[in-house]
Amino acid sequence: MADPDSSKRVTLTQVARAAGVSVMTASYTYNQPSRVSDEARAKVLAAATELGYAGPDPRARSLRRGTSRALGVVLGEHLSYAFEDPQAASFLAGIADVCAEHGYGMTILPITGAVDDAARIRTAAVDAFIVWTTTDDDPVVAAVRAMKLPAVVHGGPAVPGLGLVSIDNRAAARAVGDAAFAGAKRPAVVSFPLTRDRERGLISGPDTTRVLFPVTRHRLEGYRQAVEAAGLAWKDVTVAVCRRNDPSEGERAAAMLLAGPEPPDAIAAMSDQLAAGVLQAAHTAHRSVPGDLAVTGWDDAPNAADLGLTTVAQSLRTQGSACAQAVLGQEAPPDSPWSIVRRRTTRP
Amino acid sequence: MADPDSSKRVTLTQVARAAGVSVMTASYTYNQPSRVSDEARAKVLAAATELGYAGPDPRARSLRRGTSRALGVVLGEHLSYAFEDPQAASFLAGIADVCAEHGYGMTILPITGAVDDAARIRTAAVDAFIVWTTTDDDPVVAAVRAMKLPAVVHGGPAVPGLGLVSIDNRAAARAVGDAAFAGAKRPAVVSFPLTRDRERGLISGPDTTRVLFPVTRHRLEGYRQAVEAAGLAWKDVTVAVCRRNDPSEGERAAAMLLAGPEPPDAIAAMSDQLAAGVLQAAHTAHRSVPGDLAVTGWDDAPNAADLGLTTVAQSLRTQGSACAQAVLGQEAPPDSPWSIVRRRTTRP
DNA sequence: CTGTTAGCGCTTTCAG
C-alpha cells in the first residue's frame, strides 16, 4: 500500500560529493540557480538524478529558514462535519485559492474537542493560523494565541492580538429579522448551537449573554432587535437550537415548533440549509409560505434561489480568502460585506 | 490583523537555563514527563510560563525526528472545486477522521495545474501522500513517487510503488449499466472529463484507450460491456462529457442529448450530482422517468434516495479513511466495497 | 533521575 523508504534518504551533501562540488554549489543549484555556472548546475542535477535525490529536505529547510510555507486551519470540534457543511467548504476553498497563489500548503489541524487539542496546535509546523468560528471559551483560541504567530479568527470570538474576519452579524440579523417578522404575531428562530456541547433544545427568549458562540449570539441579538422593533416581546420568542448545519436538523426543529400549542407564523433560520428543512416541515404541516409562515435563511447558498428564500447574502469564500491574506501579512481586513436578498418566502 | 512575533521566539535552551536545569531535562519535561522529577518538571514549566514558551519548535522537532506528523493530500488541478464536490468532501472527511485519531495534520497541497506543481510537492513537509484521482499522465504522480514516501492513489491511476484504494469501477459500471440499459434501444452516458483539459463534448462510442482518467475509463468500459450485453453497439452510444461534477453540468449535457435527432431512452450518469441534472432536464423536456427515459447515478449520495435514483453505492468517506490508514502503515487495503441500489429511475 | 555529546540537513553569512 505504500513505498517505505527502502533506499535511505539521499542528502544534499551526498549529491554535492557525487557531483564533485561543494555543498553550497549544490544548494544554490536548487535555490538560486542563476548564481551557479551552467556547468556546475548540470553536474549537480546529473548527480541528483543519478542518486534519486528529490530536492532539499523540507524539514531541514524549514528549520533553517524559520518558515514552513503552510497555513494552519483550526476547524473546531466538528472536524468531520466541516467538510460536509457547504459554507465551511466554501470558506476552505477561499483559503485554498490564496494558498495556491502563494505556493503555501494548507494544514488542517485535527481538533477533536479532547484535552489534547492544544497540543495539536503547538506541534503544527505552520507559519500562521486561521481559526474557524468557535466559542468564547474554546481553549484552542488560547493555544493559538500562545504560539505568537500571525492568526485570524473567522466570525468570532474577537480576541486581543488576533485578527478577526467577519460580517456584522448583529446588523445583518436585524435586517433579515425585519423581513422575516414583518406582520408576524408569533416569531420564532431556528438557531445554530449556543454552546460547544451542541445540545438541541427549545428555549423561550434566551439570555443572549449566555450564548458562547459569538456569531450565534450576535445573530440572536439582531433578531431580538427586530422582534422588539415589531412591538413584540423577546421572551415570547421560541428559539429552536439545532445541533448542526443540516436541512434535517432544520426540519426537525421546525416540525417541533409547528406542532406546539402556539405555532409560529414566522421563522428566521441561521442558514439556508436549516431554512430548507424549515420549508420542508412547513410543507409537511400544510402551511403556506409566506401566507401562514414567513421563512428566512442565511448565506444565499445556491439552493436559496431555487427555494425563493429571503436570506442574508455573504460570501464565505471571500471571507476565507480574506483570512488567508490577512495572515500572510497583507492588509488588515475590513468588515466583510453582506446584503439582504428578498425573495418569495417573506411577506412583502 | 495579525500578531507578528514582536517578542523573539523563546527556545528550549533558554527555558532550561532559566529553570536552572539542563536542556535535556527541559526536553524530557515535554516529551517524557515521567522521566523527570516532579520538582524539576515544575521548575521547567514555571520557567516556560514565565518566558512565554509555547513548547518545542515543531520544525526543529521534525528535522530531528525525521517525521512531520502530517499527511499530504494532493487534490488535482481543480483545487477550488474539490471542496464543492460533495464526494471529494466526504473523502477528505474520511482522511480527517483518521488524522484526528492519530494526531496527524492533514496538509492540502495547492496544485494548480501549472508547471510548479511538482515543486510544491517536493517542498511539502509531510510523512506520506494521498493522491486524489487523476490522469495517467499527471506529472504530479511522478513527483509524489520521487519523494520515496508512503503514498496511495485514490481511484487511479495504478502506479508501481504506490498503493491504490478504489472500487472495481469496471464491474460496478457494468452492473449499473445493466440496470440503466435494460430494455433500452438508445443508451447514452453522461460522463466525467476524459482528459485533464476537461473539455466538454459529445462523442459517439469513444475509444476508451484514449481516456486518461482511469476511473472514467473503467466506468466507460463497464458501460460498454453492459451495452454490448444488451445486444447494442457501442459506436452508437453517445457520451456527453461534462467539465465537472455538478448538477448544472448534468442538466446541460442531458438537455443536449434529449434535443438531438435520436434522443436516448436511457442515460447512465457518472455521479448522482450529474444524474440530478439529468432528471431535471428530463422533466423540462417532458420525458417520463423511467417510462421514456431510464436514469442511473453513482455514489448513493444523500440526494439519491430523495430522487429515487438507481445508483452505485460506495462510501468515499470510508475510502478516504482507507487511504489514510494505508499510508500510515497499517494493513494493505483490499478493493473497496460497492453495491447496486435499485430505485425508481430504472425499468424493473 | 539528570546531564553531556553529537548531529538531523540545510542555508546564511562571509571570504575567496
Add this chain to the structure above:
DNA sequence: CTGAAAGCGCTAACAG
C-alpha cells in the same frame, strides 16, 4: 562564481 564555517532548535544515545 564557488566554498568553509557556523548553527537553526531540538532529541537519540549514552553515560553518570
